[in-house]
Amino acid sequence: MRVAGIILFMALLAFAVLCSIAFGTADIPLDHVIDSFTRYSGTQEDLIIRTARVPRALIAAAVGASLAVAGALMQVITRNPIASPSTFGVNAGAAFFAVLGAGLLGLESMQAQTGMALAGAAVSGLIVFVLGSVGKDGMTPVKITLAGASMAAFFASVTQGYMLSSGKMFDQVLVWLVGSVAGRELDSLTAVLPYMGAGMLLALLLSRHLGVLSMGDDIASSLGQNTAWMKGAAALSVILLAGASVAAAGPVAFVGIIVPHIVRRIAGSDYRWIIPYCAVIGALLLVTADLGSRYIAMPKEVPVGVMTAVIGVPFFVYIARSGRVSR
Amino acid sequence: MSRYRSVRVSRPRMSFLVERRTIGILALLALLCAVLMVVSTGVGSLYLSPLEVIRSIAGKGAAAHEVIVNKLRLPRIVIAVLVGASLAVAGAILQGLVRNPLASPDVTGITEGASLGAVLFLFLLGDSVSVSWMPISAIAGAFAVTGLLYVLSWRGGVSPLRLVLIGTGLSAAFKSVSYMLIISGPLILSVKSLTFMTGSIYGVSWEKDVYALLPWVAVLLPLAWLQARHVNIQALGDEVAGSAGAQVQRGRLVLLLLSVALAGAAIAIGGAISFIGLMAPHMARRLVGSSFGGLLPASALIGGILLLAADLAARTAFPPLDIPAGVFTAAIGAPFFLYMLYRHRNS
Numbered sequence: 001m002r003v004a005g006i007i008l009f010m011a012l013l014a015f016a017v018l019c020s021i022a023f024g025t026a027d028i029p030l031d032h033v034i035d036s037f038t039r040y041s042g043t044q045e046d047l048i049i050r051t052a053r054v055p056r057a058l059i060a061a062a063v064g065a066s067l068a069v070a071g072a073l074m075q076v077i078t079r080n081p082i083a084s085p086s087t088f089g090v091n092a093g094a095a096f097f098a099v100l101g102a103g104l105l106g107l108e109s110m111q112a113q114t115g116m117a118l119a120g121a122a123v124s125g126l127i128v129f130v131l132g133s134v135g136k137d138g139m140t141p142v143k144i145t146l147a148g149a150s151m152a153a154f155f156a157s158v159t160q161g162y163m164l165s166s167g168k169m170f171d172q173v174l175v176w177l178v179g180s181v182a183g184r185e186l187d188s189l190t191a192v193l194p195y196m197g198a199g200m201l202l203a204l205l206l207s208r209h210l211g212v213l214s215m216g217d218d219i220a221s222s223l224g225q226n227t228a229w230m231k232g233a234a235a236l237s238v239i240l241l242a243g244a245s246v247a248a249a250g251p252v253a254f255v256g257i258i259v260p261h262i263v264r265r266i267a268g269s270d271y272r273w274i275i276p277y278c279a280v281i282g283a284l285l286l287v288t289a290d291l292g293s294r295y296i297a298m299p300k301e302v303p304v305g306v307m308t309a310v311i312g313v314p315f316f317v318y319i320a321r322s323g324r325v326s327r
Numbered sequence: 328m329s330r331y332r333s334v335r336v337s338r339p340r341m342s343f344l345v346e347r348r349t350i351g352i353l354a355l356l357a358l359l360c361a362v363l364m365v366v367s368t369g370v371g372s373l374y375l376s377p378l379e380v381i382r383s384i385a386g387k388g389a390a391a392h393e394v395i396v397n398k399l400r401l402p403r404i405v406i407a408v409l410v411g412a413s414l415a416v417a418g419a420i421l422q423g424l425v426r427n428p429l430a431s432p433d434v435t436g437i438t439e440g441a442s443l444g445a446v447l448f449l450f451l452l453g454d455s456v457s458v459s460w461m462p463i464s465a466i467a468g469a470f471a472v473t474g475l476l477y478v479l480s481w482r483g484g485v486s487p488l489r490l491v492l493i494g495t496g497l498s499a500a501f502k503s504v505s506y507m508l509i510i511s512g513p514l515i516l517s518v519k520s521l522t523f524m525t526g527s528i529y530g531v532s533w534e535k536d537v538y539a540l541l542p543w544v545a546v547l548l549p550l551a552w553l554q555a556r557h558v559n560i561q562a563l564g565d566e567v568a569g570s571a572g573a574q575v576q577r578g579r580l581v582l583l584l585l586s587v588a589l590a591g592a593a594i595a596i597g598g599a600i601s602f603i604g605l606m607a608p609h610m611a612r613r614l615v616g617s618s619f620g621g622l623l624p625a626s627a628l629i630g631g632i633l634l635l636a637a638d639l640a641a642r643t644a645f646p647p648l649d650i651p652a653g654v655f656t657a658a659i660g661a662p663f664f665l666y667m668l669y670r671h672r673n674s
Contacts, residue, residue, distance in 0.1 A: 156502070161657070174509065309504075315496075316497075
């Protein structure tokens with residue numbers, strides 16, 4: 001059942017990627033799309049496909065998968081259904097560091113930018129995690145949510161302030177405030193792919209143990225699990241996945257909230273299935289959202305980060321109202 | 328003689344306890360605020376001594392100085408105090424309401440709602456309607472997001488936890504819609520909008536800004552003070568407040584509206600200045616305790632002082648750049664917040 005499900009969603013993802021390559025401000029018939037790979041002839045359509053559409057679709061898929069898995073992991077470690085890289089400030093921290101690296105240190109290369117983004121994700125993630133869990137009642141939903149929201153507000157604020165005072169990078173850097181996969185080159189994907197791959201692999205390796213961890217520290221450690229190591233490894237995976245995503249596409253909001261909640265409905269509570277399902281459905285979501293973002297304000301494009309933020313609100317409301325968050 | 332003095336007025340109905348010590352502290356804060364106003368007015372590309380500033384305000388200074396002081400610098404100083412005070416009081420009410428010391432207009436989406444209102448105004452009506460209507464749009468945005476927040480968190484009553492969670496979600500969504508407008512628009516509007524979203528009180532004037540904000544503050548601050556007893560009882564929690572005879576949900580709505588109106592008006596003029604609504608009430612609580620009668624005026628004064636100081640830093644730190652004051656409030660505010668979180672780790 002679950003195998004059939006995941007194959008179905010993979011097929012859907014493949015179809016979505018194909019649509020994402022074919023449709024947009026210039027629609028390209030599907031047979032041309034296939035031709036451009038088999039018989040590349042350098043026409044304008046071929047160029048659009050090779051330099052714009054394909055990188056874009058692949059980046060969207062990779063970022064969607066990474067953020068969804070990162071969200072699922074964060075929800076396990078924090079035991080908070082509203083956890084995700086965007087709500088807890090991890091994305092905003094990564095974006096700020098990337099902007100700062102490009103602006104102050106002159107780090108223009110994609111590799112350096114990725115490094116900065118990873119460092120930013122680590123710094124902000126660590127601050128939120130530590131501060132959200134100090135105190136004798138441990139990590140409470142309100143405490144960590146407020147810590148995350150404040151760090152996100154802080155990093156967004158200083159990013160904006162920095163941009164305003166150094167007017168020269170205004171155009172390029174605005175995208176760092178709201179994620180977008182438009183206009184990226186394939187280089188930005190190849191630079192982050194190793195980190196994403198490592199994070200994803202780590203998540204898959206951990207997935208066997210996450211079910212136990214999700215029952216809480218007490219139960220997990222009485223079952224013989226070294227919870228500190230487990231959480232540390234999961235946090236490392238989150239940082240790799242989220243930092244690499246931000247380096248490739250900027251801070252795309254709420255994918256990490258939306259997808260794990262859908263997945264839990266479909267795949268149950270076994271994390272060996274939840275993690276791969278999250279990856280596939282996360283990719284599907286972002287590719288589809290990106291496709292949709294081209295049609296909302298034709299011929300202009302809405303950054304995909306706006307789409308996911310708006311789609312995410314109903315999920316937020318649903319989770320907050322369902323009473324699954326308790327003190 | 329008791330440590331406390333109770334204040335009771337039958338019409339309008341209000342009552343609160345004030346520690347005697349509090350009165351002294353309030354006087355001290357007011358003095359500090361006044362001194363900072365005068366000093367800050369004197370600092371700039373042309374330095375004026377505090378005495379010269381006072382003389383100019385009184386109309387007895389050199390003619391050139393009078394223009395600089397009264398026309399150019401003073402509006403900005405007054406706005407800093409008014410905006411800071413309003414944000415601080417809005418935060419103080421919200422913290423009492425949510426019963427969490429870490430709540431503030433920034434994290435509940437009120438700020439982002441007001442920002443989106445202002446940005447929408449700039450992009451849709453900026454050419455056809457006078458910019459003096461922008462505050463209305465910002466306030467409308469703040470109320471719209473609060474209405475949405477209230478409806479969405481209502482489930483046989485509004486719980487503070489739901490308010491915070493849904494607030495963060497709305498906040499992020501509204502913010503990204505603002506960013507979308509900024510990205511798609513012409514550069515000049517983008518810079519204007521982004522400055523607004525960061526919060527800056529650069530280039531304010533008496534007519535356009537001070538006189539626009541003053542009525543709001545003059546009405547809403549006393550009104551908030553009259554509600555002091557309601558805030559005090561809300562802070563006890565739903566069950567206790569209810570059994571003490573309070574209409575919990577109604578009181579919550581009134582207080583929320585007050586807080587939003589104050590924050591909305593302040594943001595309309597000063598932009599989305601962050602973290603003041605969080606910091607000021609905390610500092611006030613350290614000084615005067617958490618009884619709202621004393622907390623409110625203390626928060627207002629501290630909020631004014633904070634924004635004055637942040638704006639002073641913002642316009643003198645990297646001359647000739649005039650950095651948005653919101654960057655500095657965030658730069659002080661975030662570490663402060665982290666410290667607060669650490670301090671309240673057991674509460």
